[in-house]
Amino acid sequence: MSDAAIAETTSAAPTHEGGDTGPARSLASDAWRTMRRSPFFWISSALIAVFLLMAIWPSLFTSTDPTQAVLSDARVRPNSEAWFGRDIQGYDIYSRCIYGARASILVGLLSTVLTTLVGGTVGVFAGYAGGWTDTLLSRLGDIFFAIPLLLGAVIVLVTLPATDNYFLIVLKVVLALVVLGWPSMARLMRSSVIQVKPNDYVQAARALGASPWRVIRSHIVPNALAPMIVVATINLGAYISAEATLSYLGIGLQPPTVSWGVDISAAVVGMRTTPHMLFFPSLFLSLAVLAFIMLGDVVRDALDPKNR
Amino acid sequence: MGTYIIRRILQMIPVILGATFLIFAMVFALPGDPVAGKCGERPCSPAYRAAYIQKYNLDKPLPVQYGKYVLNLAKGDLGTTSNNIPVADQLKLRVPVTGKLALMAVLIETGIGILAGVLTGIRRGGFLDNLVLVSTLVLISIPIFVIGNLAQLYLGTRLGWFPVTVTSSNPSVYQLLLPAIVLGSLSVAYVSRLMRTNLVENLRSDYVRTAISKGLTKRRAYGLHALRNSLIPVVTFIGFDFGALLGGAVVTEGIFNIPGIGGYVFRAIRVRDGASVVGAVTFLVIVYLVVNLLVDLLYGLLDPRISHE
Numbered sequence: 354m355s356d357a358a359i360a361e362t363t364s365a366a367p368t369h370e371g372g373d374t375g376p377a378r379s380l381a382s383d384a385w386r387t388m389r390r391s392p393f394f395w396i397s398s399a400l401i402a403v404f405l406l407m408a409i410w411p412s413l414f415t416s417t418d419p420t421q422a423v424l425s426d427a428r429v430r431p432n433s434e435a436w437f438g439r440d441i442q443g444y445d446i447y448s449r450c451i452y453g454a455r456a457s458i459l460v461g462l463l464s465t466v467l468t469t470l471v472g473g474t475v476g477v478f479a480g481y482a483g484g485w486t487d488t489l490l491s492r493l494g495d496i497f498f499a500i501p502l503l504l505g506a507v508i509v510l511v512t513l514p515a516t517d518n519y520f521l522i523v524l525k526v527v528l529a530l531v532v533l534g535w536p537s538m539a540r541l542m543r544s545s546v547i548q549v550k551p552n553d554y555v556q557a558a559r560a561l562g563a564s565p566w567r568v569i570r571s572h573i574v575p576n577a578l579a580p581m582i583v584v585a586t587i588n589l590g591a592y593i594s595a596e597a598t599l600s601y602l603g604i605g606l607q608p609p610t611v612s613w614g615v616d617i618s619a620a621v622v623g624m625r626t627t628p629h630m631l632f633f634p635s636l637f638l639s640l641a642v643l644a645f646i647m648l649g650d651v652v653r654d655a656l657d658p659k660n661r
Numbered sequence: 662m663g664t665y666i667i668r669r670i671l672q673m674i675p676v677i678l679g680a681t682f683l684i685f686a687m688v689f690a691l692p693g694d695p696v697a698g699k700c701g702e703r704p705c706s707p708a709y710r711a712a713y714i715q716k717y718n719l720d721k722p723l724p725v726q727y728g729k730y731v732l733n734l735a736k737g738d739l740g741t742t743s744n745n746i747p748v749a750d751q752l753k754l755r756v757p758v759t760g761k762l763a764l765m766a767v768l769i770e771t772g773i774g775i776l777a778g779v780l781t782g783i784r785r786g787g788f789l790d791n792l793v794l795v796s797t798l799v800l801i802s803i804p805i806f807v808i809g810n811l812a813q814l815y816l817g818t819r820l821g822w823f824p825v826t827v828t829s830s831n832p833s834v835y836q837l838l839l840p841a842i843v844l845g846s847l848s849v850a851y852v853s854r855l856m857r858t859n860l861v862e863n864l865r866s867d868y869v870r871t872a873i874s875k876g877l878t879k880r881r882a883y884g885l886h887a888l889r890n891s892l893i894p895v896v897t898f899i900g901f902d903f904g905a906l907l908g909g910a911v912v913t914e915g916i917f918n919i920p921g922i923g924g925y926v927f928r929a930i931r932v933r934d935g936a937s938v939v940g941a942v943t944f945l946v947i948v949y950l951v952v953n954l955l956v957d958l959l960y961g962l963l964d965p966r967i968s969h970e
Contacts, residue, residue, distance in 0.1 A: 492672075496679035499946045501908025504926050505684075508938065511930050512687045594804045598912060601806045603925070621810050635807045643802035649787070650798070 384655035386393050394651045400644035407454035407651040410637045417448040419611045428627050438503055449611055450637045457641060459523050464530040465589045472538025480546030481569055484548040494536035505533045524594055526605045541584055545577035586649035590642040613638040618643040672948045680946045685727050688935040725929040740936035745810050748940035750884050759921035763906040767846035771773045771899055778856020785861055797850035809843045826918040839918040844910055848902050855898055859891035900956030904949035
């Protein structure tokens, strides 16, 4: 295996301008070079781009209103008029799949950004400060981590006051996922900060009199960020899946809201007679989750120096 | 070893107290009528309301309520459900069912996951490797409620290989087989990927090269040295997963009509049966912490360099 690897590098070397003797490349540009060659990177990026576009601008894909019920056509199979068929209310399933992207993508993005910010900050603080601060923050994280995610999220969602506003409903689901999801990010960040902290460049910066804030900002965080980026990308997919699960249980998003989870939940009842009602929202949901998890995989392989 | 275990158990106490307080505060400090829906369609009688408030100290401030609850908890009293059945009795009925289901799921994920991980890790880049990588990716992407409903429809109803739903309160292994496969399917993907990554990393390590160069057969070098060292992160995941499966089987239990703890807590949350929720979640938290302790103790067996002295 190593022979093959060596042969590959020697044969590939002349095509590289500069090769190893060239100017030093940063981890990010190195990772970008690796990722560019992976077909999985392009497939997942294209999927994510399409889903983002769907979430921002659904009317680009369809001109049918997802809440327009044609009861006479309820439960028709896919045909030339309604490409994915219609559901039990006579809604156009294709249109609902397009409009459903917004809720899932919003929940996924917001939950990921917030868990990363909260967990990352706590993790940096705990890892850098050490001592009793670390003990206190770690135990605090353990408390939230020990509560089962799904049941905990259900409790949070039931506790929060009911609302009809679309964004407030989405925010409720996000809050539930963030409250229970931040400790895993904090643990991850803490362990990578502890790995980075004893390095010579950090010690040198401190010896030169850099303030703790400066050391953290320009030395610790950039070098401890890689594992976090990977897990955040994968988590984005997981949160989309969690949102759909909560909606499936009837706790997350509620029926007037158009969402894949809500539609799947409604379609399960008639699964035997009208499988198309279940198939299309499930397909969209799975593709969205797949895209983010695949991207996370590619980014991990690209950022991991052991793979070279 | 003894002192380590005692220290760990002492560390658990603040975590248990914190987690129960969180749940307790959320469930009991809810705005709105505490007895709403407890008496069916009509409003509760003043006598019932007074008795309920008295029983759960709802007229006292939250810390007092919680303090009394914890004192009872320390005596082993988990409180009673809104139907006046002790929560402990409900748990005794349901925990064995969910425990059996989670254990079967863990066995399935361990067996299939580790086998797939080893096979793909040894022949990296081969056909089987790519097949497993792609199929695990697909498996991770499909939400469990879709997998569960599809498995029930095709393997249960259409093909009739498995019972469609569970029909007894003490289900047999055969009845729980399909739910356990569904429940473990996601984790199978994670275990096999984790196993593969770690094995690939360890196969390149110096000690495996040394083992082979000193004349050990490949089977022995891989099986004894590389495999054992690769198992540590996998064991960590499986331990964490067992705890997660106990509480996270709500969806699977719902689909297959299994009278387990997840569905019990879920129903209790919906009808605001506070004592059941807090009691059951407390139990789940304790199980999770104990399983994590056991996993940490297992490290010592897998890697002699890790000692808890």
